[in-house]
Amino acid sequence: MTPPAIISITPVLASLVSLLAVIPIILLGGRANLREGASFVAGIVKFGLIASMLPTIMAGSTIEYTLWEIVPNLAIAFRVDALGMIFGLVASSLWIITTLYSIGYMRGLKEHAQTRFFSYFSVSLAATIGVAFSANLFTLFLFYEMLSLATYPLVTHHQDKEARSGGRTYLTYLLTASILFVLPSLIYIFIKTGGGLDFVAGGFLEGHVGGTEALVLLILLTFGFAKAGIMPLHSWLPAAMVAPTPVSALLHAVAVVKVGVFCILRVYSGVFGIEFLSDLNLGTIVTWIAAFTVVVSSLIALTQDNLKRRLAFSTIGQLSYIVLGMALLTPKGVTGSMMHIAMHAWGKITLFFCAGAIFQATGKKYISEMVGIGKRMPVTMAAFFIGSLSVIGIPLAGGFWSKLYLLWGTVEDGRFTMLVVLLTSSLLNAAYFFPIAFRAFFCKPEDSRFEAKVEEAHPCAVVALSLTAVVTMLLFIYPEPFFALADTATQHLMNR
Amino acid sequence: MIDQAPAIVLLAPFLTAVLVVLVGMKYERACFPLVVLGLCCSAAAAVQTLLQVIEAGTLRYSMGGWPPPFGIEFRIDGLNALVALTVSTVALISAVYSKNRVPEENGDKISIYYTLLLLVVTWLLGMVMTGDAFNLYVLLEVSALTSYALIAMGTRRATVAAFKYAIMGTIGASFYLLGVGYLYIKTGSLNMFDIHEVLVAENLHQSTTVLVAFILITVGVWIKMAFFPLHAWLPNSYAFAPTTTSCLLGPLVTKVMVYVMIRMMLTVFDPLYTYLQLNWGNIVVWMAVIAILAGSLAALAQTDLRRMLAFLIVAEVGYMVGGVWLANTAGLVGAIYHLIADVFMTLCVFLFAGIVFAKTGKRDITATHGLFAKMPLTMAGLVVGALSLIGIPPTAGFFSKWYLIQGGMAAGHWGYVTALLISSLAMAVLFFRVFEYAFFGVKPAEGHGDHHPSGKGKFSEASASMLLPLLGTASLVLLIGIFNQSIVSIITDFVGQFNLTGSIMR
Amino acid sequence: MKALGLIAVLGTGLLLLAASRDFPNWGDPSSPASSYRLSRHFITQTINETAVPNMVTAVLADYRGYDTLFEAVVIFTAGIAVIGILRRYGNRDFIPAGGEVHLTPKQPDLIVESTVRLLIPVIQIFALYVIAHGHHSPGGGFQGGVIFGASFILLALARDLRTAQNWVAEKRMLILACCGILIYAGIGVLCQLLGENFLDYQILHRILPTDPVMARYHSILGVEIGVAFTVTAIMFSIYSNLSSNGQMKEGI
């Protein structure tokens, strides 16, 4: 069953639109309202373009476009399929909301160099969508590197000592891993297959490489996409928390880290092929690596007092859920892992928005200082609670569905160890999230200022975080679009 | 009508050089336009030559009308034409760049400086185009001679470096001359292609003399290209020379020598001889690995910006020597493509270093403090050059590394592949250190506070004559990367005639 | 350093020695270098093709004329390079790190001066002879030029650099050098303009009242004169820079 491909330039435009938005953003640098208006318009156009492709993808077809053949047999090419669509939709819709939020946050804190901030923000989004819609490993790699570089000025936005060391760690990890691990694997695959790097639903590596080579390549590629934060290459994520919160929110809960796992998903499904992996029984190794990361990161998260760092470690764990789900190589597991990209994105971004809002309104960074804050910022903390529900995987929030599928996947495969791991980790999630919300609402504040009347953050920020919280809940009631997409993708991948 | 383009490539800068001396005595201000005009002619002729080569294959031009081997002949194939075009383009860019620098650094000798600059370009072009082994020696020695002068016109450290260069350069050229003599004693010919024919026809590849000739020529050329253990002359020469000198010589000299090495190995000696009979590939590639690592690590240890870049050249030479000696098509194509790409990316970073020096008067890396805010366009140029050196797509540097790594993998030489990757990382560290200085230089008032609206007043870019070459080079780096297929196809045509193992992936 | 140098030197020596066993016998007329068509052609055909009996001159200025053009430009380059490195213009107060080198002032010496006065014209005439007679005997533009330049050097040595500079000022020397190069290259370019390759002298028979072979013969003379101009000028220029440490004030 090969769905007919449609040739259309829409995916290219979807990626380009935010790149082009840089020009008006820089030109309008002096006038903040217009500048952010341009950002908004670009975001909406981008979302519109991606959404316009949704019906085609839902119908089981794909959209392809080859932009430029840069080296013989190696093109910058775009292809939209269901998997890419999930990610594209999530990233582009969240961009709009994040723009709204960052307006509130940046203005509230009177940050410097906002033009630069919004420009690189747009570039990062272009790269993210580029990754989502890449048709081959080369294009993927290209946009992946572009994303690493474009986010550097965002991470180091404050330009102080802390930002410098954080930025250093960030780039060292990402660039080292990608140059040392991904690039050689890429070229090796290129040579071995005689010039094929295009993603194929069932993988194209089978028959070209032996078992040991496949294992080495798998490990190189898994760790090479260090953005996925699989331990031990995870330390860049907490370090990158020096960035302004909107950056952390979009890039480190959504775009950057999700690009990492998305790349891994793509490589497993499009390069190796699920059948090939399960024939060689390579999934098991990855599940163990992922399981280790899940448990350890949850334990570390428990010990963190800095809210953003706790969220960062939580993210590391959640990312490994996705990898783990994929590595189960069962239909339900794969579906679950794809859905988790979307569900976790909405949940986690809510949490980050809340952390940012708290910091902006009160200047508090540490969880121990947030006792009783619910009285002062009820909306924020309510959203926080909903976000936590989603990340833990408790009904009333979208995260429930993806986690259900992941658990189902383990059962389907008979991997009860993994079932236990997932459940334990959910418990740990609950253990590090619930106390925050609980103490915020039900404990007596230590800080007397919290007793005062309700005083939320900048309205833009509040609107943004309420919006994401509502969507998170809506996704519980109506997970259909993502579910359908994930199902289409899974069928496509499993049935060749 | 015989086509004169190949001769004009060379004659234009040469005759302009003589004119510059004459005109410069009276009208010093006329020198700069003359230089640019001459180099423009040269570049145009080089383009014409390249187009003809693409269209009609190898181009032959006999000097004096004597058929080879009696006379001296230019035999221009894709490789020559490409490298010649590269050389003349770089010369043109550096000449434009020199507009303000030369009066500032060598104010009393403007015409002399420009003459030497044009002459060195002539020599380099001559080296690229000539088909005569002895003629190459003359050019080799004289280009070095001119370089000594261009370097010695700098600070007093540069004078010391120039002397060291003079000694080592003479040893290198003399070794080459001896090698040619050893070939001559066995073959009786001096024309490169003729020597090759005689070597093959009389089965001289078994002779010790030819072996010694090969060693002498190779070692001589290695000294000239600063291949790692023989690189001592390079760093200080390029670090302390006048700005324009290092912009012109830094990218070009070593690359032209790599071209000479390729020409000698493939055209004069046979690939069968150099690759199969001698079978030294493994050793030389390991030497290249050491060169790459040593160059990159030494660059990491530098605090002087241009010295750091000079060590990068040492590492890059390792790339190319290794690529050539991998003895397969991908490696060779990669090395030649890297030769061209590297010229422009090195030029890009050297132009940047020159601008920083001109603006701040400091040589240290810390001189880049806060440049992102002050000189965003200049920094944009550097970023492109640096990304290319690191090897990030879609810059030219990525694709050269792409082919080189392919070559390394096809040859099964994992040490070389690893060295390439490690050196990429080292360069990443290097340049991000510079970026950090440039980015964090301005301390924002306790981290926050919007001072953007007033930001426009404090831009202080370099003058257009310095900025435009930098931006032009940066865009060339991008263009060479994006249109790498057309360049690679010319190179592949050249390499294809040697029937090496392992074709590049199509 | 010494040990390293010794190793390098011995290594090179052994390498060269190893090959010398493989060399053809000393003076063997059938050695490849002597028996190859290149050498034979030069010996037997120069007279037919260029009408110059001195094969060295013919090969130098015609067959390998392109090389020789560069040879002349090498000298030119060296002259410019020495000026670039050493020349210090103006009367700026410049105190070198090593202190000013004071040479004992030159005493006018009657015998030396008269001898030199007598010798210089002879030397210069001889130089002209060497240049002009290069076709038939050893010599040519380069040797003649050096001798001519040496006559000025002699003057500067015997009298004073200033005296010599009065005869041939610095700028005039440079102009002379440029003219030399332009003569050489001009002949080459003229051939191009007439539709042949660079330096293909035989086409000049169209503008010279001779046949192609004699056109070569005469062009070789022209070329040699060009070389002589350059060499004369640059030799003296280098000498005056070196002997006055770039000041052009007092020589040695």
Added chain:
Amino acid sequence: MELLEAIVDGMNYWIFIILMMIGLYAMITKNNLVKKLIGMSIFQTAILLFYISLGVKEGATIPILPHYYAHTSQEEQGNLVGSSDQAHAGKEASSATEGGKEKPSVAHAGSPKIDPNRFTNPLPHVLMLTAIVVGVSTLGVALSITQKLYTEFGTIEENEILDQLKSGDD
């Protein structure tokens, strides 16, 4: 006597290697810059010696045609080359030479046919003329660098210059 001849045969090659080693050693190890340059010149002349040696032919004379050759062949060349195309004549001539290789010593005085074995090979001489020029140019430039170093450092000893650089600020 035979042994002597054997030595004499290779003598020039031996001396060339010895001179070259002397020069190279001086270039590398001498501390005084002028000494280095003298070593450089010796090194270069050694190479010249090698080239000239390989042009030597037993029983041959200097590569200048005596008058009688010149005159006869000038008369000859009128109809030999005449107005015909130059490159073409070159080819003809070279093929004639190939023929001459098989039966040498046809040359006798007065004949326009020139025996190649009578004259030394002119090509190395031409090359070495150029090499000498290059050598003296290099020497001149290197000497001027030496003088500049002296004005800047006050010494022409390499180690003293390096010491000054180490202690100095520039």
Added chain:
Amino acid sequence: MEAQGQEGEIVSQFWIFDLILLVFLVTTAVIALRVRDLLSAAMIFGVYSFLICLLWTGMGAVDVAFTEAAVGAGVSAVFLISTVLRTSRKSSD
């Protein structure tokens, strides 16, 4: 033909002359590099050049010999001497 015979004889006895020259050549080269006074070194280098020029005449390379006489023994030596006088006469090795 007579001329040829004479030349042949000259060549056959040439090796003694050659040998003496070569020995002198190496000696002067070593002395030029050993002597501590640079002015003497420059002078001896001139002698070396002259010897090598003689050697080349013997080998039939008259043009080269001529050039070497003018350049090596003449101009080069003068260049060296002027540099020595302009800098320092003493050498440490």
